[in-house]
Amino acid sequence: MSDPGKVEAKEVCVVDDDPSVLKSIHYLLASEGFKVRAFNKAEDFLTHASNQDVPVVVTDIWMDQVSGLEVLARLCAISPRTRVIVITAREDLAARATAMAIGPVAFFMKPFDDEKFIAAVHDALGKSQK
Amino acid sequence: MEQGQTQSEEQLDLLQAITMEVASASDFASALEIVLHEVCEKTGWVLGHAWVRNADVEVLDLVATWYCGDGELKPFRAVSEASHFESGVGLPGRVWKTKQPAWVEDVTNDSNFPRSAAARSARLKTGVGIPILSRGKLIAVLEFFMRESRSQNEQLVRVITAVAAQLGLVIGRKRVREELARTNEILRSILSNMGDAVIVADKDNKFLVFNPAAERMFGKGAMQTPSTEWSHRYGLYLPDKVTPFPHDQLPMMRSIRGEDVDNVEMFVRRQNAPRGLWTEITGRPLRSSDGDVLGGIVVCRDITQIKEEEFFRAGQSRVLEMIAADAPLADILTSLVLLMEGQAEGLRCSILLLNRDGKHVRHGAAPHLPETYVKAVNGAPIGPRNGSCGTAMYRRRPIVVTNVMTDPLWADYRELAKICGLRACWSTPILSAQGDVLGSFAMYREENRGPLPEENRLTQIATHIAGIAIERQRHQEILREREARINLAAESADLAFWILYPEQNSAWMSEKGRLMYGFDSNLPLTCDLILSRIHPDERADVKGAYDRACALYGTFESEHRLLLPYGRTRWVIMRGRCLKDEEGNLLETIGVTLDVSKQKQADLQLQHQREEMAHRNRVSLMGEMTASFAHELNQPLTAIANNASAARRFLDRGNIDPALLQQLLQDMVADSQRAGEVIRGIRSLVRKEAGVRTLLDLNAVITDTVRLVSSDVLSRESVLTTELDPLLPQVNATLVQIQQVLLNLIMNALDAMEGLPPLERRIMVSTRSDKGDVAEVCVRDFGTGLPKEKPDKVFDHFFSTKQKGMGMGLAIVRSIIEAHGGTIVGENAPDRGARMIVRLPAVRGQTQTIAAA
Numbered sequence: 001m002s003d004p005g006k007v008e009a010k011e012v013c014v015v016d017d018d019p020s021v022l023k024s025i026h027y028l029l030a031s032e033g034f035k036v037r038a039f040n041k042a043e044d045f046l047t048h049a050s051n052q053d054v055p056v057v058v059t060d061i062w063m064d065q066v067s068g069l070e071v072l073a074r075l076c077a078i079s080p081r082t083r084v085i086v087i088t089a090r091e092d093l094a095a096r097a098t099a100m101a102i103g104p105v106a107f108f109m110k111p112f113d114d115e116k117f118i119a120a121v122h123d124a125l126g127k128s129q130k
Numbered sequence: 131m132e133q134g135q136t137q138s139e140e141q142l143d144l145l146q147a148i149t150m151e152v153a154s155a156s157d158f159a160s161a162l163e164i165v166l167h168e169v170c171e172k173t174g175w176v177l178g179h180a181w182v183r184n185a186d187v188e189v190l191d192l193v194a195t196w197y198c199g200d201g202e203l204k205p206f207r208a209v210s211e212a213s214h215f216e217s218g219v220g221l222p223g224r225v226w227k228t229k230q231p232a233w234v235e236d237v238t239n240d241s242n243f244p245r246s247a248a249a250r251s252a253r254l255k256t257g258v259g260i261p262i263l264s265r266g267k268l269i270a271v272l273e274f275f276m277r278e279s280r281s282q283n284e285q286l287v288r289v290i291t292a293v294a295a296q297l298g299l300v301i302g303r304k305r306v307r308e309e310l311a312r313t314n315e316i317l318r319s320i321l322s323n324m325g326d327a328v329i330v331a332d333k334d335n336k337f338l339v340f341n342p343a344a345e346r347m348f349g350k351g352a353m354q355t356p357s358t359e360w361s362h363r364y365g366l367y368l369p370d371k372v373t374p375f376p377h378d379q380l381p382m383m384r385s386i387r388g389e390d391v392d393n394v395e396m397f398v399r400r401q402n403a404p405r406g407l408w409t410e411i412t413g414r415p416l417r418s419s420d421g422d423v424l425g426g427i428v429v430c431r432d433i434t435q436i437k438e439e440e441f442f443r444a445g446q447s448r449v450l451e452m453i454a455a456d457a458p459l460a461d462i463l464t465s466l467v468l469l470m471e472g473q474a475e476g477l478r479c480s481i482l483l484l485n486r487d488g489k490h491v492r493h494g495a496a497p498h499l500p501e502t503y504v505k506a507v508n509g510a511p512i513g514p515r516n517g518s519c520g521t522a523m524y525r526r527r528p529i530v531v532t533n534v535m536t537d538p539l540w541a542d543y544r545e546l547a548k549i550c551g552l553r554a555c556w557s558t559p560i561l562s563a564q565g566d567v568l569g570s571f572a573m574y575r576e577e578n579r580g581p582l583p584e585e586n587r588l589t590q591i592a593t594h595i596a597g598i599a600i601e602r603q604r605h606q607e608i609l610r611e612r613e614a615r616i617n618l619a620a621e622s623a624d625l626a627f628w629i630l631y632p633e634q635n636s637a638w639m640s641e642k643g644r645l646m647y648g649f650d651s652n653l654p655l656t657c658d659l660i661l662s663r664i665h666p667d668e669r670a671d672v673k674g675a676y677d678r679a680c681a682l683y684g685t686f687e688s689e690h691r692l693l694l695p696y697g698r699t700r701w702v703i704m705r706g707r708c709l710k711d712e713e714g715n716l717l718e719t720i721g722v723t724l725d726v727s728k729q730k731q732a733d734l735q736l737q738h739q740r741e742e743m744a745h746r747n748r749v750s751l752m753g754e755m756t757a758s759f760a761h762e763l764n765q766p767l768t769a770i771a772n773n774a775s776a777a778r779r780f781l782d783r784g785n786i787d788p789a790l791l792q793q794l795l796q797d798m799v800a801d802s803q804r805a806g807e808v809i810r811g812i813r814s815l816v817r818k819e820a821g822v823r824t825l826l827d828l829n830a831v832i833t834d835t836v837r838l839v840s841s842d843v844l845s846r847e848s849v850l851t852t853e854l855d856p857l858l859p860q861v862n863a864t865l866v867q868i869q870q871v872l873l874n875l876i877m878n879a880l881d882a883m884e885g886l887p888p889l890e891r892r893i894m895v896s897t898r899s900d901k902g903d904v905a906e907v908c909v910r911d912f913g914t915g916l917p918k919e920k921p922d923k924v925f926d927h928f929f930s931t932k933q934k935g936m937g938m939g940l941a942i943v944r945s946i947i948e949a950h951g952g953t954i955v956g957e958n959a960p961d962r963g964a965r966m967i968v969r970l971p972a973v974r975g976q977t978q979t980i981a982a983a
Contacts, residue, residue, distance in 0.1 A: 020766065024776070027794060028775050030776070031780045089760065089764035090760065110764045114772065
């Protein structure tokens with residue numbers, strides 16, 4: 001799924017327990033030429049993150065199995081340099097505040113604007129490269 | 131010859147004299163004596179015997195003797211008197227046998243003369259025997275003896291034979307006369323002693339015979355009364371007892387006209403027979419030998435007794451018919467008393483009734499007792515010395531008082547009896563079939579005496595019939611009272627009674643029932659007519675249930691609507707029982723119909739309110755579940771937006787793989803359908819109309835509901851776990867309502883745990899089956915728990931611990947569960963939090979094997 005024109009492009013990890021949402025984000029990022037690694041379960045991603053360098057992760061919070069906040073907290077420990085972009089289907093202000101406190105680079109309410117989202121991913125990758 | 135001439139003349143004289151004398155003789159015996167005397171004197175015989183045939187023993191007996199007075203002849207006469215000759219024996223027997231004269235010259239030497247020894251002593255020699263014949267039959271033998279031995283004198287024999295022939299003629303005539311006279315005598319005696327009246331009249335209507343029985347029946351037969359006056363004179367009536375018998379129809383007149391008359395009934399009443407009598411008459415014309423009618427004879431049989439017995443029996447039948455027709459008791463008893471009184475002269479009767487208290491009497495019937503007496507007795511107590519009736523009822527046995535003036539039983543009633551002219555009174559208790567005293571039957575006389583056997587018989591019949599009448603009336607009183615009570619109860623309970631006779635397609639219904647079903651009170655009812663009142667939508671079901679009940683169970687119950695004239699409807703409950711004969715054939719169905727329209731209306735209103743409340747509750751639940759709904763909708767919308775963006779970007783770059791585009795579009799379609807599902811789910815929850823009950827798998831419902839609410843659980847940093855019994859039986863329930871119950875309980879649990887740290891916010895939903903009868907759902911939280919004093923208070927309306935809550939949630943939950951025939955209880959768990967336990971009746975035989983997600 002990676003764009004042959006940007007072979008050197010860094011991998012973007014996506015975590016969402018909703019398969020169709022996960023798949024659609026995968027396509028969206030692929031259309032921009034990003035290399036995408038998708039995770040249906042937060043645990044799988046955390047395992048991946050502890051073995052590989054993950055520059056950017058796009059993750060849902062409030063997934064069924066593991067609390068999104070817990071994922072963020074553990075990722076901070078495993079891979080402190082990973083840039084996090086949070087996406088959520090909830091309009092819960094308290095949850096947003098909590099998430100922001102942990103320090104994501106961007107926060108998107110589903111459904112989100114594709115241009116801004118792509119820009120945020122580029123931005124995050126750029127920052128991680130620095 | 132001279133002597134012969136003289137003899138001949140003498141003999142003619144003799145013949146003439148004897149003939150004269152015999153003709154004037156009063157009877158046969160004296161005629162014989164005259165003949166013996168005359169013959170002996172005039173023709174020289176010393177002794178003559180007359181032998182008469184004794185028809186009984188067929189011998190000749192000596193009946194008369196004449197002799198000349200010589201003492202020597204006496205012994206011979208004695209021997210003759212002691213002799214009886216059979217045919218052929220001795221001189222008389224020889225004559226009898228031959229019917230010819232016999233001459234014996236010397237009887238002392240005759241071989242066939244048993245009295246020869248006596249004849250020798252009497253010095254008798256010649257004997258002659260002469261037969262006396264009447265119509266060729268020997269009736270007597272004359273025998274003469276003389277002392278000289280003389281040869282047969284033919285002339286003498288002829289003379290005596292002529293005399294004997296004369297005698298025979300005379301005797302024959304006399305005998306006929308005597309016979310006729312005796313026959314007449316016998317006939318007269320028969321007629322006189324006959325019980326039946328015999329009347330003979332000639333064709334001029336003059337009576338020839340009017341026997342004593344006829345006189346007893348009709349009075350003296352008057353020769354001078356013309357036949358047109360007969361009916362009036364003798365008191366002859368048609369069987370109606372009042373119409374004088376038509377003259378030309380009288381049996382005698384018809385007989386004289388030449389008719390045969392058979393068994394004509396006639397009523398006879400004269401001044402000296404005021405009670406009258408009944409007679410049955412047979413008549414025949416009297417005809418001469420050449421067939422001319424000379425007159426008529428009628429025989430009248432007294433059938434009064436038979437007739438009265440017949441009337442008495444008919445009277446009894448009439449009274450019994452009155453009883454059967456439920457005539458008023460007073461009328462029945464009065465008829466009975468009148469019937470009894472009609473059976474005997476000077477008899478008065480009364481019937482008293484014993485009150486149900488068993489202590490006092492009341493008037494029953496006494497048509498011929500003075501009103502003062504009746505009034506005085508009415509209400510009197512019974513007791514051991516209370517007149518004939520009061521004592522008879524008290525002692526339960528007949529009481530006979532032959533003199534009311536002296537009998538101590540009548541001490542209290544003596545003056546009354548005196549005024550009323552009563553002298554004797556006997557009374558018999560009237561008993562029911564069970565032996566209870568119902569009253570008494572009494573007979574009164576104006577003379578001092580006890581009952582005759584005939585009167586005892588009447589009493590027996592009267593008490594029997596009165597017993598039947600009184601007992602029946604009592605039963606009916608009891609029935610009427612019972613019916614009145616039932617009717618009263620039925621009317622105040624809005625109950626209609628009915629009976630169906632399916633075989634005849636006929637029916638009966640109480641007034642209330644006719645009102646309820648909209649039938650006029652005089653409309654003849656049929657089963658079909660009643661069925662036609664049942665609402666067409668339910669008619670077939672009700673009929674089916676009824677037929678099944680008749681065939682199988684014997685009882686049925688149905689709740690349905692009636693469609694009345696002018697389109698009115700009524701809700702009723704119909705309950706019935708089928709009655710069958712010994713062979714199992716349906717005889718009738720009896721039952722009641724209860725008008726439940728008001729309750730039904732109230733129920734419907736309540737149900738409407740409940741649905742309205744439940745709807746509001748669901749709408750408000752939706753409001754509380756915004757997080758979940760936002761999430762559920764935002765997910766597919768996000769996927770659609772992302773896929774669309776991706777597709778546009780691929781297209782912008784101009785290098786899209788058609789298979790990839792295909793994939794993106796396909797995903798977008800799938801996700802928009804998913805969004806549609808979510809919206810449909812929300813709509814079904816807020817829809818207003820009541821749902822239909824179906825067989826539900828509660829485990830599946832729980833799984834779906836938990837997923838629906840999962841976002842809210844997450845957003846409240848809570849955890850919801852399930853523990854589902856795979857063997858949970860199915861329940862019959864409305865899906866939306868069960869979801870509503872689960873949502874309410876889960877949202878409440880979330881609310882209850884708001885104050886807890888996120889890690890402690892746990893909800894457990896579990897199911898289990900209890901012996902397969904009940905499906906149990908338990909929603910448990912670890913929150914603050916229910917109010918300790920009254921955990922069930924949470925189910926009350928408007929009870930709320932929450933600031934924003936309406937306090938309707940759990941009340942609605944409970945009403946839903948109860949409408950499903952289930953229960954819900956709230957309790958505090960031993961360690962922490964509350965448990966809400968819902969139990970719903972399981973559908974038998976339906977067990978879940980796997981809880982489908």
